[in-house]
Amino acid sequence: MAVTADMSVSLDLVASGEDQSLEHPFGSRIGQAQAIHAWMFDHPEENAAEIAAITAAGAFIMGRNMFDPGRGDWDLDWRGWWGEDPPYHAPVFVLCSRPREPLVMSGGTTFHFVTDGIEAALERARDAAGDRDVSVAGGPGTLNAFLRAGLLDELRLHIAPLTYGEGLRVFDGVPDLRLVPVSSRTTPHVTHVTWRRAG
């Protein structure tokens, strides 16, 4: 059982914009393009193995902004971006500062709201995942927190061939990281690169 993370990034490692909102969940500039996610949504057949690996996890962890960007208090009518049957089909632990009751969706996804930090969320996700992996689903701030804490076993970046020039980047505030290259694969619209924890 490993702790993995998948993140779609631009060439300049931007994974989302800074001004996230309900209207523009990836930020106004990036939300208009969403080109870093095109490999998955527009070309699933070219990247079937990588998409299957993402959804194979037994539990997921995500940041509050990924579930519900740019808002303070909970809107209890908000049930996430993914409709009534989210693609996770597993427990999803949402890092947040305000408690909320678990939100049971169709297809096996339940959103749990965790207010006591990434290590507590990881412990709960490990318990839920059993023998399967725990996946850090994003966004970049959450991924960087896991990298800083040394809690990630495997990092998979999906590098779209474009730059934004601004936004929230993977590895921001993560100096002195050491990883080990594992694999890479280029498909017509993206470069998939995997590293694992060193030592």
Add this chain to the structure above:
Amino acid sequence: MAVTADMSVSLDLVASGEDQSLEHPFGSRIGQAQAIHAWMFDHPEENAAEIAAITAAGAFIMGRNMFDPGRGDWDLDWRGWWGEDPPYHAPVFVLCSRPREPLVMSGGTTFHFVTDGIEAALERARDAAGDRDVSVAGGPGTLNAFLRAGLLDELRLHIAPLTYGEGLRVFDGVPDLRLVPVSSRTTPHVTHVTWRRAG
């Protein structure tokens, strides 16, 4: 005949430090580690194809800081970092603001000092390269200038599995770039990724 560029970078796309000097040509922090170049110097057998591709060019272009970092006027005794027989074995066009006579080295390398900008340097390098490629040898500022100007046909990054957290990065100041993924290869100490110009 293509215009190519090879650049060794960290995971966070740092290619050199900010405080370059003769004592620390990659900057004081990165100069101490030089870990982004270890794949080439410590593991040449694992990466022979990529090293051969770098040196196959018929002419090279480099920034002043790569030839002679952190100095204003020319010290005419300075003949580069590479000894009397530099690894280029071809004409090298050095972008600079002060004229200097060409510097003929052993083994086919001649340093030419170009004061009228990257397009003029590219024209001279193309003439010198004949049927062979022109390689933009670095540093990151020079590479970014070529990317901004749309003058690069093929970009090859060699991604070392570590972060620095500060320094001069590839793609800094290069928004709205669009490339096409070409290939990738992981060896035990580095990930080689190639893109080409879009369209």
